Amino acid sequence: MNLVKANNLTLAYNSGVIIKESTFTINEGDFVFLTGVSGSGKTTLIKAMYGEIKPKGLLQIGPYNMGTISKSKLTKLRRHMGIVFQDYKLIPEWNILRNVMLPLFIKGYDKKIAEQKALEVLKKVKLSHKIDKFPAELSGGEQQRAAIARAIIHSPAIILADEPISGLDEYSASLVMDLFIMANKMGITVLIASHSLPGDFNISYKHLHIEKGKIYELS
């Protein structure tokens, strides 16, 4: 079943068109790599998927048309998404535990239950010993793992990750990829934007590639 459906999708800023008349689909439970060179439009597509940019043409996420979605529905939709940013976007004045608990606060979880779940997820991302630290006190890899913990804690329908391993050392990058695989095995659809495909990757995935403003579905 289609979770994301794009038909004649065009994305543009005032400065010009980034993605033009592209068509693709992502099914529930898919593991998707979105590749393309720098500035090709990977971040723009992800932004359109979480409603930061209004698309032209059809971009449907679940039951919502992102071109016409209302602010309140967008807020609801985002509660079913887990977003991982290249710059992590952790709240600097909150410690790691609280940052990871954020999606559960938003969903209205009881503080104790949220804390329990956050501790479990932080154990999975190997950050149990850093729960009281603030983002600035962690390395890039650790911050990215905390961001992934935040993205998966509420079992979203889809994780959108924008260049999650760029700038990370080999160990952190491999750990981060394992986390995405684990999330996908839990049934979460994962979309990872990256310059290129990872060298050794042993689960089946879908490959979307952006070139000259067009998105191609590669086998």
Add this chain to the structure above:
Amino acid sequence: MNYLKSHITLILALVSILLSIFLFRIFNKILFLYEKNIVNNYSIVIVSTSKIENLNYPEIEKITPIDIKDQIQRLQQKYKNIDFSKIDLPYFYKLTLKKLPSPKKLEKLKERLKQKAFVKRILTHSSSQTKIYNLLMLLKILTKMFMVIVGVLGFLLIVKQLEVWKLSHSERMYIMELFGAPFWLKGAALFKIAILDSLIAIILTVSFVYFITNSFLFTKIISDLNIILQIDYIKEFLLLLVISFSISLISSIIVVVSKK
């Protein structure tokens, strides 16, 4: 120290606004009571050829005949060769007004009274009345100006605080928005600050106000003015509380709403 820095601007702004509102209300009350005192003590005297029951002028509170028996007796003792009882003496009346008239209104009233055929003479004591009136008006204008100036300064401080809040809270609110946080959760931290600062501002203002209004100097001035000033502290506290909460919560809502 950081806590103080981030809170001092809003607290200062709120205290200045609340104080200006409170002082404005108290000054107005004092002026009103003082004006009432003056009006009670002020009257126009008219000399009439006939008896007057009622003048039906909206600005006149009451008309009271002046008993001149004592004066006649004194005159009679002084001028024994004149029989005052045979002289057709005019009637004297004291007109008490509803409120202190401006010199212009007083002059108009005088003109209207003059047009009555039975009115022979009018004594308005306009010179001293004008001085008092002008002094009162000056005080009223000064209190209004004081309130406006302090209010504007408070408003500017709040605008500055809004800018600071926008800068320091925008990142957190943006991240929360990306994860679908509702409005109240995005602004929760700001709302907490707003409520806390409002409470601090209220405590400071009410303490200051209580100290001032119970000070020796203030009570002496009130007593010298010969007025009884009753301040309902609970009512004033509740009013200031509502104003304080409204200003700080509206400010924080503006920050949450205007976040891009």
